[in-house]
Amino acid sequence: EAGVVQSPRYKIIEKKQPVAFWCNPISGHNTLYWYRQNLGQGPELLIRYENEEAVDDSQLPKDRFSAERLKGVDSTLKIQPAELGDSAVYLCASSLRQGLNTEAFFGQGTRLTVV
Amino acid sequence: GQQLNQSPQSMFIQEGEDVSMNCTSSSIFNTWLWYKQDPGEGPVLLIALYKAGELTSNGRLTAQFGITRKDSFLNISASIPSDVGIYFCAGQVTGRRALTFGSGTRLQVQP
Numbered sequence: 492e493a494g495v496v497q498s499p500r501y502k503i504i505e506k507k508q509p510v511a512f513w514c515n516p517i518s519g520h521n522t523l524y525w526y527r528q529n530l531g532q533g534p535e536l537l538i539r540y541e542n543e544e545a546v547d548d549s550q551l552p553k554d555r556f557s558a559e560r561l562k563g564v565d566s567t568l569k570i571q572p573a574e575l576g577d578s579a580v581y582l583c584a585s586s587l588r589q590g591l592n593t594e595a596f597f598g599q600g601t602r603l604t605v606v
Numbered sequence: 607g608q609q610l611n612q613s614p615q616s617m618f619i620q621e622g623e624d625v626s627m628n629c630t631s632s633s634i635f636n637t638w639l640w641y642k643q644d645p646g647e648g649p650v651l652l653i654a655l656y657k658a659g660e661l662t663s664n665g666r667l668t669a670q671f672g673i674t675r676k677d678s679f680l681n682i683s684a685s686i687p688s689d690v691g692i693y694f695c696a697g698q699v700t701g702r703r704a705l706t707f708g709s710g711t712r713l714q715v716q717p
Contacts, residue, residue: 495648524704533610533694533707534649547704582648593637593698595705597648 493517495598497583503604509571512601516564516585523560524595525568526582534582534597540566541588573605612695612708619685620716627711628679629695637698638671638678639705644691652693653680685715 496515504510516523521542526534537556539547542563551558555574560566570577580602584595612629619625629638637656641649653664655671655678662669668681678697682689692712696705 522703531709533612533696533709534705535707536704539704547702584648588703593703593705594639594651594654596651597641599646600648602646 495583495585495596497581497598497601499601500599501602501604503606504573506575506605507572509569510573510603511567511569512581512583512603514566514568514583514598516566516583517587517596520585520587520596521563522586522588522595523566524584524586525558525566526584526597528580528582528600530579537568537581570603573603575605578603578605610695610697610706610708612711614711615709616712616714618714618716621685621687623685625682625685625689625713626679627693627695627713628677629697629708630677631697632676633699634675635678635697636675636700638669639696639698640667640669640678640680641694641696641707642691643694643710649694682713685713687715687717689713690715 498513523540525537528534538551538558540560558568580600582600584597586595639654640652643649653669658675660671666683692710694710695708
């Protein structure tokens with residue numbers, strides 16, 4: 492079974508430029524998460540989707556970040572314009588909403604460097 | 607928001623030694639998960655715990671869900687070089703499906 496697929500793996504952009512990340516979750520997983528991981532820290536939630544609905548986006552900086560999950564499968568996360576402080580690893584994860592199950596499976600992440 | 611205190615921050619041990627790390631919180635968690643992250647990769651799930659007092663093993667790894675529901679520990683027995691990496695605890699509180707992560711324990715194993 493294929494895992495969570497993210498692209499690109501690496502991205503280097505100049506500040507004020509836009510950038511987008513793409514995620515394909517595990518087939519059948521209705522919950523999708525975007526996390527941001529700063530160097531030396533654990534992942535922090537940006538947004539959670541249940542199917543195509545964003546149900547937890549309180550940590551998403553909405554002035555410059557946006558996300559969508561059309562048709563409840565793939566998702567994109569966009570930053571416009573990027574700032575130096577956005578440099579981090581952006582992780583996508585998915586899980587199957589089933590009872591108490593909260594086991595999230597992560598992709599390899601996209602390492603963003605803003606210069 | 608919820609905070610998880612994970613300790614130790616780093617460990618340097620000899621191959622064959624046992625390792626123990628733990629996570630504590632001021633909040634009650636319904637679920638505790640332990641992940642391992644290798645450089646340049648995403649976290650990989652090791653063990654999931656759903657009940658207070660639960661003790662679960664996965665090979666040489668053993669984790670427990672604390673009775674108070676505010677802590678969890680992970681033990682690795684007879685460490686090997688491939689155990690090197692960063693171990694994260696993660697917890698889920700009532701009403702919030704997303705996980706809160708600790709800051710990680712960096713493990714280095716000397717062959």
